[in-house]
Amino acid sequence: MSKIVVLFGSLDTKGKDYAFVKERIEEKGFQAFVIDVGVMGEPLFKPDINADTVAKAGGESLVSLRQKKDKGHAMAVMTKGAAEIAKKRFTRKAISMPYLGWVDLPGLLLSLLQ
Structure with missing residues (x-):
């Protein structure tokens, strides 16, 4: 069984970058598991977990976040949702060091450890 590398990223704006990293x-024999935290547009490739699922895990719908157009609020909701999904899908032992685009890294890591 290959190790899993989890990528949290905004696939609407940074999809090409995340596709390259994936x-x-x-190529190195690992499994990439991609969680889309992009809010404003459609992803450039299909993630394992889509942004609407992340938003709902954070307590709000993606449609609502798009309508509000409040980047700070959207980041908070998506960070919370990403942490909830990661907690449910992966054990603490499985998490080494995530690569995160704009996601609040200290906030996400603290959420994972609670």
Whole structure:
């Protein structure tokens, strides 16, 4: 069984970058598990967990976040949702060091450890 590398990223704006990183991870024999935290547009490739699922895990719908157009609020909701999903899907032992685009890294890590 190969190790899993979890990528949290905004696939609407940074999809090309994440696709590149995902390909490099898979070339090395690891499994890339991609969680989309992008709010404003559609992802450039299909993630394992889509942004609407992340938003709902954070307590709000993606449609609502888009309508509000409040980046700070959206980041807080998506960070909370990403942490909830990661807690449910992966054990603490499985988490080494995530690569995160704009997600609040200290906030996400603290959420995972609670």
